[in-house]
Amino acid sequence: MPEGRLVAGARLAVTTFTVLPLRPGRVDRPAAAVAMALAPAAGALLGAALAAALLGLAAAGAPPLVAGVAVVGLAALLTRGLHLDGLADTVDALGSHRSGEAALQIMKKPDVGPFGVAALVVVLLLQAAALAALPTRGWPGTLAAVIAATAVGRLAVSWACRRGVPAARPEGLGALVAGTVPAPVLVVSTAAVALAALGAAPGRPWQGPLAVLAALAVALLLLPHLVRRFGGITGDVLGAAVELTTTVAYLGLVLGG
Template sequence: MPDDGRIPAGVRLAVTTFTVLPVRAGRVDRSSAAVAMALAPAVGAALGLPLAGLLLGVGAVGPPLVAAGVTVAAGALLTRGLHLDGLADTVDALGSYRRGAAALEIMKKPDVGPFGVVALVLVLLVQAAALAALTARPWPATLAALVTGAAAGRLGVAWACRRGVPAARPTGLGALVAGTVGRPALAVGTLAVCAVAVAAVPGRPAQGPLAVVAALGVTLLALRHAVRRFGGITGDVLGAVVELVSTLVYVGLALTG
């Protein structure tokens, strides 16, 4: 018989994993995790809506860079900064040139090393600069760009959790979600995000989808390297994927040359 309970459980898990919304935790297993990771782009799109409103609202009364900075800060607050923390931990572990358990031990440390600090500063600066550039566009395009960037970041997580990608540890978020997302869900999610991206660059309908595909391609190459170094994915790696894909998409959408 079909397991109908996994869908509402997966929705709750997706919301609690990717946002700060106080949703009551329900059943947590690999079946519900598969639903949650498949729905990750939809949760990202929902996050992009208030971020776009904030960017447009503050940008209407203040300098674009201030509006962009406020929006980036709000994005971190809405996700408890978990993705940024994952980015810093992952880059620190990669920068150590260690492998396997030794690299994973570095990721578990509560402090942030120099590689992680540099990664955070660069990502936040690039995001703010790209969002500032997007404020100059008509509001429908800016809205589509923010939704695309936020959704694409979580689409990257779905791709990182596709079947065949192992977990680095036997426990933790990585072990729960690794290998849970099948090809149909990836195809639907990718097509949906690319469809939204069409409206993000006025007069250039192909630029948005190309930015999404290029960002995913670069990130999957980086993910492949991380899997070789760590032995699989972890929750920190997934957080790094969110930030990397979103940043690259915002840059790709902001380009006007």
């Protein structure tokens, strides 16, 4: 019996955004549309696991920075490092000052250049430092913050896959998901992630939603430049969007202590 679109899309969302070993299922544009719409939900589930690990390490007496670094490493493990790889490849291509096919060829190379290494170091350090500051808020604030930051990183992917944004190549992940997410889904998802961030900064209920929306705005402002440089989105561009948006959200969430 053929797998339904919703089930196939949910399976694709989980296998794209996490390392969970689900059996292969249907992969086509209708399933991809569901998967990209469900990307923030997959991020929220991942965020809950990361928050649990962070709180567990804090309760066990781990120094804050040690706990933060460990959770950053766990996040890379649970996503197979794909988004970090996408960030490095995208920044290397941008740093080359090349456009179109020449830039895409740089993104295909298996090695990481100096621009990519610098981007990885900065992003990982910022994420670890931000995570180190969260447990002081208690478990409700920490849980809300990590879920919101992780979910908005995947929400940026949903927005990058909105209708009207082209794929850079005729094949690959970008071609499968480009232009699949309708505007009403994006509005509902954005509202849901912003609401999930309400408890992320105890005593300042506005800070969580504002941090989420600011991080998403940064990604949306950068996206047109990436489309101009590369001709559209690619899997690497989506991975870069995840890491950049998540990092900016963490920064917004920890400002002010």
